[in-house]
Amino acid sequence: MNDADPPPETDLMGGNTISHLISLIAERPVLAASGVILSVLSALFAFAPHATVFALYTHVAAGSLPNISTVTIAVVGFIALTFRWVLIWAAMMASHVLAYSAQRKLRQRIADRMLRAPMHELLQRSSGDIRATVVDDVEALEDGLAHLLPDVIGNSIGLLTIFGIFVYLDWRLALAAIFSVIIGFVFMSLLTRGQSSAISEYFALRAKIQAVTTEYVKALPVLRVFNYDSSATQRINHLIDHFKTVTKTFSIRSSISHTAFLVFITSNILVLAPIGYLLVNRGAVTVSEFAFVLIFSVGFGDACLTFLIGLVQRFGSLGGVMSRIEELLTLPQMPEPTQPQKPLGTEITFNDVSFKYNEQPVLTGLSFSISPGERVALVGPSGSGKSTLVRLIPRFMDVDTGSVTVGGVDVRQIKDADLGSTISFVFQEVFLFSETVRHNIALGNPKATDKDIEEAARRAQAHDFIIDLPHGYDTRLKEGGEGLSLGQKQRLSIARAILKDAPILILDEATAYADPENEARVRAALTELTKGKTVFMIAHRLRSITDVDRIFVLENGKIVQQGHHKDLSVNAGLYRTLWHSQQSEEAA
């Protein structure tokens, strides 16, 4: 037990998580109850060896149980103890079954929560972290839960019952028996008293060392090439030495309480023996009462200590686990449509839309409309809100004020499936599943035939590389589409979108030049994709949007100019400035 270690920082206790767990446990009351009962029984049977020794003692010292031999007594004790382990096995199985079922349902609840959360909440977290929480943290929770019943409940009730028997026999003996254990607990609570500043310094230094190491590791190529003077190593070594001093001082200061805690808890016999002896001499208790308490006190203090160690080890780290699960369970939810309607046509309008992100306004008072079949480009300096704007259309998140309509209906009143089938979204980040190529493209339209899929792949300039793959369309992609170049992945995602053939297309033109070697092919694929659709695209190279129907120029969350390239490039304004600077870059 890391008594010398400061206790972990207090995390959110995960109130929501706890109430979820309780409700999940309550769904299977029989299992939970049997788990508890079995654990308690097994904890009581843990004292079978003590009972055996006591029976042996009274048999030889006081002649009790005269018709039974000591061997029989010992054998009975052995069988009782074996029975104890059978009970433990049963209790553990019950706990695990309960805990696994709770784990499964908890994961489902988290998934439900994630599905209705605004996309930016999810994107804020790395998917690796989310996965770690859903897979690993929930698993850790299961483990904690499965051991909660037998370890915590079972053992504590077992110890309390024995103590209860002590009290029943003679309260003075009982007190003597646990006196030093109580003192030990008192010292345990004193362990970190008056050391809170040392504790925070410890954690601060630990974090600092980690931060500096991270920095050095990132900067290593630079540090090594530029022969950065030894001040870099000196700096971190100094931190390490300081950390050592702080830890030593803290540990030594708390070692008094630490030692006292350990020694007192395990010295219950040292107090009991003289006092019990005294009481016997005074005739206050009988010999057999004292013998009982004495024998049953062997290992009692240690059992308390082991119980504590187990508790800290098993549940100490759950704080972090709980708070991470808590975060996911309390993700904000976008409300379902109350009066769902289907969109009519593909007109897109923004009516006085405002959106804030982390308290910062990103879009303010945005209003415009895009007619069906129109091709509109969105340009503007980075940070002007372009990505956010386009993500409001497929309702990846909800607006703060105002409304977004598609086909005349507020997107908040369109069912997910209907909205999804109306809009295609092609951005630089492509997510491919570790399924076959065919399956990945077919996501666009699960009812598509192989012919349709191949047709879409051809139009997306992807067919050629697909048939070069080991199993062609039936090649199974590795997780995340490893092994494919970025351009190939993008053409697959374009094929997906072509197959889907949704009437509205939202895309980021930078998709094309993320992979310079495949740029031409990706561009051709995009051209195919945009035929005959209402297109709304984020543009970076103004040269590529000279022929679109309309251009919106976004600056600081507001549309400052709109029109055709012909006019915007000659009238004074942000567009013209951007246009000229891009022209001069190319020309030089």
Place this chain on the structure above:
Amino acid sequence: MTTKQSSSFDIVFKMMFRDKATGAGKYLFGICLRIIETCAAAMPALIVVLTLSFLQQTQSALAIVAIICVTTFAVRSTVLMWSSIQFFDFGFDLGAHTRKSIVESLFIGSLGKIDAFGPSKIVSLMSDAAYEVETFASERSADFVATVLGVVVIIGATFFFDWRLALTLIGVLGFAGLFLSKTQTMAKRLWVERQVKTGSVSIALGEFIGGMSVLRMFGTVGEAKQVFEESVAALHEMWLRYEKTLTPLAICAGALMDLAPVAAVILAAILYESDLISADAMIGFSVFALAVGVPLKRILIYFTTLDLAVSSFSRLHSFFEGTRPPSVTSETIKDASIPALPAIEFRDVSFTYPDTEGNNSQVVLQDVSFSLPQGGLTAIVGPSGSGKSTVLKLIMRHWDPKTGEIFVEGDNVKSFSIEDIATRVSSVPQEVYLFRDSVRANLQIANPTATDAELWHALDCAQATPFINDMPGELDAEIGEGGLSLSGGERQRLSIARAMLKEAPLLLLDEPTASIDGASARRIMAALGSEKSDKTVIVVSHALFSIKHADQILVLNNGRLEETGTHETLLRAKGLYHRLWTTEENAKSWSVG
């Protein structure tokens, strides 16, 4: 103990006591003190036995019992406290020593291997592994040893009651221990099997999460949720199935440890009934058998935490061993017959990156040979994955080639330590790193004695002057950690300026203009081409338009050197370079209608 475990023991032993200065003596002294403490901790059992025998006797026995109790308490407390101090001293010294060794490895170890090891793993060594080592050394190992001693002491004491019983106890525990290790091995194997089988299910879970935006976009949420639930259910089934075998195996451990002493008590009863031992001996032995259960249970708990500590030691050990700096051969092979030594020469160099198991994965360079004269600008171009960056890494000795030789100014690169090379090379890596400091400080690490005029000159060549002028404080402006408050292009320009400032004969640049607009890229490359001719500049780049003025262009493809020449000769050759150039030209014109 399997052989794997004993080699882990070797590693732990070596790392804990390898450096005598860190106080192995202290540790030993602490252990001696713990031996005394353990004996004291075993006293209560004796006290119980004594008390039970004295119970029928006179009052004077109370004094004896009381004195024994008080003395035991006092001895135990003092000795425990004293030994704690020894272990804290030792353990935290070891922790600091371990952390410093990690730092040392970072600064003198093989860069290629450090890179392959993984930055986040290294950071975790510093925070988690070092902490585990320190905790193990300052507390847990001593506790474990003391607990084992506790068992030994108590069993030893039972010899006073009856040697046959003592031997039985040893025998029964030994048998239990053997059985235990077999079941634990089985359990571990099952556990690993379970982890592997559930891996694929967990991937499906992960994809649901990572692909959520796609799923939402394609309206396949319902179907995906079903797949998710099926994965979760499958995971559930599998775990439950394994648990049915794993739980009993785990329970065996506790059961055996619990039952063993009681089995010995049965024998004691048999001996008593056969009049071979006295009642006192039987009771006394039984009490001690009861007492031995205490440390036994504790040992089981320690075994689980020991695993974590041992794995931390192993990880550290692999890191230290794995990142040893490359050996330096003492011979230098200067070919004195060549009057003008080439700045860089590659002779039949082949190289493969080792994968994570140290096996060879894809071949990166094959039979590459070229020679670059001193001074001048050389460009290395080619499709992605053709091995361009690797050429630079081999020059800097991040790795050594599998076959072939590399010469820097006539000397075999293997005769240089990494530090030696660092004095001859200045580099612009693909990932830009700037410190949280002033612009001036960031530039000056390349050349601490550079004057402001020299700094500005480098900034000019790197086309960085305009934006530095715009910053408050100019050269004194603070840039954020990693240079975050600057755009990608601005950071690259600073990185280039910094590299130019270093007085080193070789300047290596890896994709230096990836985030920089065309016009500036051209000007920067032009400046690099015309800088003092004693510097040899090598640029790896995708942007062909910016390096077409290079004195020599090396065209790599799939690890082989396919063409060399100037821009003009390569265009006339109508080979790979020509194709790459044309594609680049065409990409410039496109528009969406």
